[in-house]
Structure formats: C-alpha cells, structure tokens
Amino acid sequence: MAKLFAYLNNHNQPVRVADLAKALSAPRSSIYELVSVLSKEGLLEFCGEGNKVFFGKLMYVYGANFLSQNSILREGQLEVDRLALETHETFELCTLNQNRQAILYTRLGPRPMRIGSEIGSQFPLPWTASGRLLLSHMDEEAIDSLVLPEDYILPNGSVVDSGKFKNECRDALGAEIVVTQGLINTFTQCLAAPLKGSSGLIEATLCCVLPIDVDGDHKSFISAALKESASRLSRRT
Amino acid sequence: MAKLFAYLNNHNQPVRVADLAKALSAPRSSIYELVSVLSKEGLLEFCGEGNKVFFGKLMYVYGANFLSQNSILREGQLEVDRLALETHETFELCTLNQNRQAILYTRLGPRPMRIGSEIGSQFPLPWTASGRLLLSHMDEEAIDSLVLPEDYILPNGSVVDSGKFKNECRDALGAEIVVTQGLINTFTQCLAAPLKGSSGLIEATLCCVLPIDVDGDHKSFISAALKESASRLSRRT
DNA sequence: CATAGTCGTCCAGTATACTGGACTTGTGTC
DNA sequence: GACACAAGTCCAGTATACTGGACGACTATG
Numbered sequence: 387m388a389k390l391f392a393y394l395n396n397h398n399q400p401v402r403v404a405d406l407a408k409a410l411s412a413p414r415s416s417i418y419e420l421v422s423v424l425s426k427e428g429l430l431e432f433c434g435e436g437n438k439v440f441f442g443k444l445m446y447v448y449g450a451n452f453l454s455q456n457s458i459l460r461e462g463q464l465e466v467d468r469l470a471l472e473t474h475e476t477f478e479l480c481t482l483n484q485n486r487q488a489i490l491y492t493r494l495g496p497r498p499m500r501i502g503s504e505i506g507s508q509f510p511l512p513w514t515a516s517g518r519l520l521l522s523h524m525d526e527e528a529i530d531s532l533v534l535p536e537d538y539i540l541p542n543g544s545v546v547d548s549g550k551f552k553n554e555c556r557d558a559l560g561a562e563i564v565v566t567q568g569l570i571n572t573f574t575q576c577l578a579a580p581l582k583g584s585s586g587l588i589e590a591t592l593c594c595v596l597p598i599d600v601d602g603d604h605k606s607f608i609s610a611a612l613k614e615s616a617s618r619l620s621r622r623t
Numbered sequence: 624m625a626k627l628f629a630y631l632n633n634h635n636q637p638v639r640v641a642d643l644a645k646a647l648s649a650p651r652s653s654i655y656e657l658v659s660v661l662s663k664e665g666l667l668e669f670c671g672e673g674n675k676v677f678f679g680k681l682m683y684v685y686g687a688n689f690l691s692q693n694s695i696l697r698e699g700q701l702e703v704d705r706l707a708l709e710t711h712e713t714f715e716l717c718t719l720n721q722n723r724q725a726i727l728y729t730r731l732g733p734r735p736m737r738i739g740s741e742i743g744s745q746f747p748l749p750w751t752a753s754g755r756l757l758l759s760h761m762d763e764e765a766i767d768s769l770v771l772p773e774d775y776i777l778p779n780g781s782v783v784d785s786g787k788f789k790n791e792c793r794d795a796l797g798a799e800i801v802v803t804q805g806l807i808n809t810f811t812q813c814l815a816a817p818l819k820g821s822s823g824l825i826e827a828t829l830c831c832v833l834p835i836d837v838d839g840d841h842k843s844f845i846s847a848a849l850k851e852s853a854s855r856l857s858r859r860t
Numbered sequence: 861c862a863t864a865g866t867c868g869t870c871c872a873g874t875a876t877a878c879t880g881g882a883c884t885t886g887t888g889t890c
Numbered sequence: 891g892a893c894a895c896a897a898g899t900c901c902a903g904t905a906t907a908c909t910g911g912a913c914g915a916c917t918a919t920g
Contacts, residue, residue, distance in 0.1 A: 440688070452679065
C-alpha cells in the first residue's frame with residue numbers, strides 16, 4: 387500500500403491499474419484487489435477513461451485534517467505565498483519525513499528551475515540546506531542511523547562527505563539561516579531558515595531557491611526576509 | 624484502518640492510542656500494531672504528549688495531490704472564499720462520497736449554526752439540498768441501492784419519505800438551484816447549485832446555509848450569486 | 861505504602877488477505 | 891475477421907497480519 391501511494395504521488399496524475407502492477411512489480415491480481423479495497427474506502431478513486439486510479443476524496447479530507455492541526459504548516463503556507471509574491475522568487479516549506487526532506491508547500495517564482503520541487507516530492511537530507519537544519523538537534527550517531535549511505539550521492543554522481551555533512555548539521559544548530567550551493571544542481575543555491583515549534587525543536591524550514599549568480603544585494607534582501615519570517619512564525623517558548 | 628481514519632477525522636484532533644482501541648472496540652494489541660505500521664509509513668504521526676496519534680505528513684501530501692488533479696475543487700475553494708467574504712454567509716463545497724454527501728471545503732459566515740459543517744464531515748443524502756442534486760442523474764433503482772433506509776431518518780427523528788425524495792432528485796436534474804428547509808434542523812435552509820464536470824455530470828455542489836427567517840431580498844441575492852458562480856465554474860461541454 | 865485500574869508489550873494460534881497461475885474478456889493490427 | 895497481446899477476473903494454497911490473553915510498568919487513590 388505504501389509503495390502504491392508513493393508511486394501515485396511521484397506521478398501526480400491518474401495511473402492505470404495494469405501499469406501500477408507493472409511498476410510495483412507485484413502480481414496483477416494483488417493490485418486489482420488492493421485498489422478495489424482502497425477505492426471502496428475512498429482513499430483512491432477511479433477517474434476518467436481507461437481504468438485509471440488516483441488519490442480519492444477521503445485522502446484530501448484526511449490531509450485537510452492534518453493541515454488544520456498543524457499551525458506551522460498553515461501559517462507557513464501564507465508566508466510562502468507572501469514571500470513569493472513580494473520577491474518573485476521560489477519559496478518552499480519543508481519538513482522531515484522519515485529520512486527524507488519533504489516539500490509540503492511551494493510557490494514558484496517566475497524562473498522555476500529546481501528539479502522536482504512539487505508538493506510531496508522528497509529529497510535525501512544531504513542534498514539540501516533544509517536537511518542540515520532539520521538534523522541539527524541530532525548527534526552523529528542518530529544521523530548515521532537515519533541517513534543511508536546512498537543519500538550522500540548527489541544527482542550528478544558526486545558524493546557528500548558524511549563527516550563534513552554532520553559538522554554542517556551541528557553548525558546549523560541555532561543558526562538563523564543556512565545556505566548551500568550547487569548540491570542538487572550547479573546553477574542554484576538554497577537558503578533555508580528554521581521554523582521552531584513550542585518545544586524549541588525545528589519542525590519545518592522556510593526555503594528559497596535562487597540562481598547561483600544572483601547579485602549580492604538581492605541575496606541579502608532575501609536572506610533578511612527569510613530570517614524575519616522564520617523568527618515571526620517560530621513559537622516562543 | 625478505514626474505521627481508524629474515520630474516527631480521527633470525526634475527532635479532528637490527536638487521539639490516544641488506548642482510546643482508539645476502546646472507541647473502535649478492537650483488541651488493543653491490534654490497534655497498537657496498526658498504528659505503529661501506519662506511522663512508520665507516515666500516514667499517521669505521534670504528536671504531543673501521552674502517546675497521541677493523528678494524521679501524518681504523507682496524508683497531507685497525498686491529499687494535496689488529489690487537490691492538484693481536481694480543478695473543480697481548486698476553483699470551488701476560491702469561489703467559496705469569495706462568496707463568504709462578499710455576502711458574510713456560510714458556504715460549502717460538497718461532493719458525493721460513497722452514499723454520503725461530504726463537505727470538502729467550507730468558509731463560515733459570522734453566524735455558523737449548522738451541525739458539524741467541518742471539512743470532512745459527511746451527511747446522509749436525504750438530509751441536504753446538495754444530496755438531491757448529487758443524485759439527480761440516477762434512476763429510482765440506483766438511488767434505492769445507494770441510500771440506506773436509516774439515511775431517511777433526520778436528526779430530529781422524523782423520516783423523509785423515500786418516494787418524495789426520489790421525485791425531488793428527479794426534479795433537481797437540470798435545476799440551477801435546489802432549496803431545502805428545516806431538514807437538518809428547524810432554523811436553517813440550504814441553497815445548493817450544481818458544479819458540472821466536462822462530462823455534464825454533477826461533480827460537486829456549491830451550497831449556502833441561511834437562517835430560515837432571512838428576508839426575501841437577501842435570499843434572492845444569495846441565490847443569484849450561487850447560480851452565477853456555479854455556471855461559471857461548470858465545464859462547458 | 862498497598863491496591864486497583866489502565867497502559868503498553870509480547871506471543872502463539874488463527875483468520876484474513878496476498879500470491880501466482882489459469883482463464884475470460886477486451887483492444888489494436890494487418 | 892482472424893490473430894496476438896494486454897487487461898481484467900477467479901480460485902486454491904500459502905504467508906502475513908490480526909486476535910486475545912498473559913504479563914510487567916506505570917499512575918492515581920485512599
């Protein structure tokens with residue numbers, strides 16, 4: 387079931403049941419059965435032509451429940467919208483999901499250029515500035531048990547040094563902003579600021595994706611705006 | 624699993640695992656196991672104190688997927704917001720979910736007064752104006768097989784005549800607006816307008832909840848606004 | 861501090877759901 | 891229209907997950 391959902395999420399559009407079976411390399415009968423059960427429950431829905439399925443109404447309703455309980459997410463969405471509108475850059479709201487950084491919300495600027503920055507896409511933590519913030523409270527041991535060896539391999543094939551990464555995580559503790567350059571690709575940099583919950587723990591990050599060659603004044607302006615937003619949204623202890 | 628999700632949805636806040644087991648009258652060990660599996664997958668999350676669980680990030684992400692695929696829902700939300708802002712009344716976006724009417728989105732006016740009009744709450748179809756629209760394309764036989772006998776029992780205990788209900792569904796076919804009064808309670812009326820998909824089928828309804836004693840001019844105004852919004856949002860064939 | 865009640869874990873037995881093969885139905889091609 | 895291939899259904903055997911009871915840990919109460 388988890389794999390099925392993940393596959394639909396990656397495709398972000400209805401998928402034929404037969405294709406699901408192939409893609410998940412599971413018996414067709416199992417997938418037909420599973421899809422039938424989940425669609426009876428309303429978590430999946432048949433839609434359009436050709437026996438295609440996608441997430442159902444209930445999934446949306448349950449997701450809305452999560453949103454209503456999560457004030458950082460709710461306020462963070464508004465803030466991402468506002469920042470994107472004012473600066474014309476791409477902003478994202480990110481959070482830790484298992485051993486990945488998940489993008490919970492995004493608003494594209496006029497020049498979207500980062501791979502897969504759709505809602506629901508997930509990245510290995512060493513790939514992003516947000517990843518360093520999200521792990522900043524953990525010790526080396528905890529990081530080692532969470533981050534898999536293959537997560538250190540960047541899209542271009544080069545490898546992030548795990549010792550260096552853990553140092554950067556430690557340095558991110560208490561930082562107002564973290565910047566990484568040229569990790570996911572060579573032409574962007576990523577500025578991330580921490581959103582802290584009432585416990586003081588970082589619950590999410592506010593992140594901006596900029597071209598690598600943006601001029602210094604503009605970058606400072608974005609950086610200041612991120613810090614201001616993040617500190618305003620963070621809960622006071 | 625379906626029951627567990629439904630229970631969390633009804634409570635709309637984190638629930639202790641032990642309470643879940645009681646409420647679902649299932650063995651504690653089963654619920655602990657199930658919750659553990661679902662939270663490992665990210666569909667549920669432990670949150671706050673005292674071993675409480677609620678919907679997880681993945682549920683939100685998957686729900687956002689549904690939203691992105693469903694243009695009527697996306698545009699309908701904006702329209703509900705706009706109508707509520709302009710008229711100061713409560714509007715809802717409703718849809719058919721199995722044999723229930725589900726509220727997918729709502730914006731409260733200054734006098735919210737309808738029971739349970741939260742996102743995700745569901746009603747038997749005979750209780751609402753939207754229900755008549757959502758069933759308007761079905762014949763009597765299809766309606767009988769979908770609507771359970773107990774669905775005809777209103778909250779106050781009185782019973783909707785099933786023949787009359789089916790006539791009202793038939794009359795709703797092609798109607799621009801459907802009004803019901805005093806069904807869910809004695810002091811509200813419900814105005815619903817159909818949102819049609821590209822197939823011409825009613826995919827959702829836009830609905831306004833008014834006090835029963837609202838003056839005629841205001842009601843006409845609301846009614847006209849609903850018709851206008853609904854026809855604008857409906858897909859042309 | 862003793863006690864009752866609840867909470868969470870563990871485990872073997874059992875029931876449910878998954879598997880994969882055979883079969884039927886649908887679809888596209890020549 | 892005949893053919894090949896893919897899509898979808900069905901069924902018995904098996905593996906997985908659920909069950910419920912026993913147990914220890916924790917918490918409130920007198």
